[in-house]
Amino acid sequence: MTSPDPTGKPLLDTARGIRQARPPVWIMRQAGRYLPEYRQVREKAGSFLDLCYAPELATEVTLQPLRRFDLDAAILFSDILVIPDALGQSVRFETGEGPVLEPITTDTLGRLDPDMAMANLAPVFETLGRIKSALAPEKTLIGFCGAPWTVATYMIGGRGSSDQAAARLFALQYPDAFARLMTLLVDVSADYLIAQLSAGADMVQIFESWALNLDELAFETYVLAPNKALVEKVRAAVPDAVITGFPRGAAGLIGRYARETGVNVIGLDYATPLAFADSVLPAQFAVQGNLDPLRLVAGGPQMEARAQEIVEAFSNRPHIFNLGHGIVPQTPIENVARLIEIVKQ
Incomplete structure (x- = not known):
């Protein structure tokens, strides 16, 4: 198989299957929230969703970590x-509680309005354009959606x-309604990712944050089939789209x-055990991960040793170093700097 031509963006090239020197x-x-400059902007923005939909502020917080690291x-x-939120469901974020939505039912499912979704998401696409124009040419711009x-x-x-018991039970008790919801989400999410790629994203990630707690039949129906359909719809519009899937807990x-x-x-x-992942994934398939975020909080020799183990474990295939879940607010900034130094050595 012929390797693709390099783009000059090391992370994007890795995702495309070109192994890097590091x-x-x-x-x-x-x-x-581990960054004080983020907390300042977050306070100025008002609600969390207000920050997501404010292109100037969302651009600023996107670029903040690249100024430090x-x-x-x-x-x-x-x-x-x-x-x-773009479909018309009530969504809010409560301090200390996280997201709170008005649960949809079989009766209210029909109130979701996909025709207005992309218009409602227009500020996100403006943000991507702003980030792209401000980003150094060797840096990769990643868009994303939830699976x-x-x-x-x-x-x-x-x-x-x-x-996720409520959703699992809903899917079993109301399979027709659940199927309609999943079809809607595949279609709207595909449109969303396609628009992100058009607005400047170099690649996109699908966050399947709740792939855990599913038996193999449910995993096939709720995770594999929709993710496959989503990828196919994106590639039908953008044939060379580079896509990461993150099925947390897929084991x-x-x-x-x-x-x-x-x-x-x-x-x-x-x-995910390193040797297991390397053994079950196709040869030369690109991987991303997978340091425990709490190892980053603790820092020190244990963090450095584990980071080196992860790099070594995937040295035979394209590898993007990352955490195995999101960074947590109590993470010391100096530990982040040290981790990046270790990886880049």
């Missing part, structure tokens, strides 16, 4: 729940939970996810 690095939630990518500052199942769990349950099913969805890169959560 893994490029970015950090999930790298624009966030030699990261290889910027990721759009937004949230996976802008999709239900249909993950977004559906919040739309049905009203908020996050440890087992023994990560091999199927990588082979069947069509993504270029699979993100690994921190509970």
